[in-house]
Amino acid sequence: MPPGTAIDSGHDFEAFARASQRKLYRTAYLLCGNADGARDLTQTTLAKLFQHWRRVSAADHPDAYARTVLTRTFLAERRRRLRDLLAHTKAGPPPPPEHAELRVTLLAALAELPPRARAMVVLRYWDDLSVTTVAELLRCSEGTVKSQCSRALAKLRTQLGEVHLYATEN
Template sequence: MSTSRGRDSTPVSGRTRAPAQGLAAQDFEEFARAAQRGLYRTAYLLCGDAETARDLTQTTLAKLFQHWRRVVAAEHPQAYARTVLTRTYLAERRRRLRDLLAHSRAEPVPDPVGPELTVTLLSALSELPPRARAMVVLRYWEDLSVETVSRLMRCSESTVKSQCSRSLARLRTRLGDAHLYSRQA
């Protein structure tokens, strides 16, 4: 039995692979190259750690590849990718918290005292709960509307507004006079 290679098919493990699958993989690679930097930036803002942000970005891209047909069918693939990233981050945080609570008792972290401890934005963001942090990053860093964030986070618009308001107040309190040390133009 001879295996024929036509212009439209390539033998793969005794079967032929349609060119549409090859094109889909190529489309995904192009999308991944274009979206990777933005996804990483958002991931870094969410988790505050470069290595974890890389892992989160790669996990997100792997999930997008698994469901590439859905992504392509989505009206806004970038928004779809950001949604997957955010939900993956939150799921990972919940899993870590469950593991931590199951294996150890969390002790409260003492509040830093004194003006010598100026806190950076990332440090202050890391103190927010994961869901509130995700809302702040999506709302103010990614500049998404309240409606979009509520859709991404699967909550009401009023929840987004109240969580963002509380989180910003907490950040302002935590940062204190940090603006005094920023460079002025």
């Protein structure tokens, strides 16, 4: 079959999916905070990429395109869940923490952040993206990324306690 046919395109997508699935999953895990949600988010992202594979494969940086789809899918699902939750529950005070004396883990602390702030922290510090790139991915200003990350990090520091408790000795 000549190059550029649907079968070649499918093989290209399969190769891309195999090569990028683990990285997408790691980012998804940090965003979702659990394995099931991360698997679902990764699969949803790959399904969306497959639907638009011609556009993705023509992009200069398909990995960046995939990360953008992953992040935006995560945020859209969170907004949808929040709308559903607010439609079916009455707002009340949050329950007190069960074990206030125990320090929370990083994933639990990340889960306390709003979805958009969590996405910014994960993309900025875990995926090591620049402020400009994160701003473009999330369609906001660089100043928003800086201020949201600053607030989110301050909240994480408060939740996790003193930095020296978690530092490893060399």
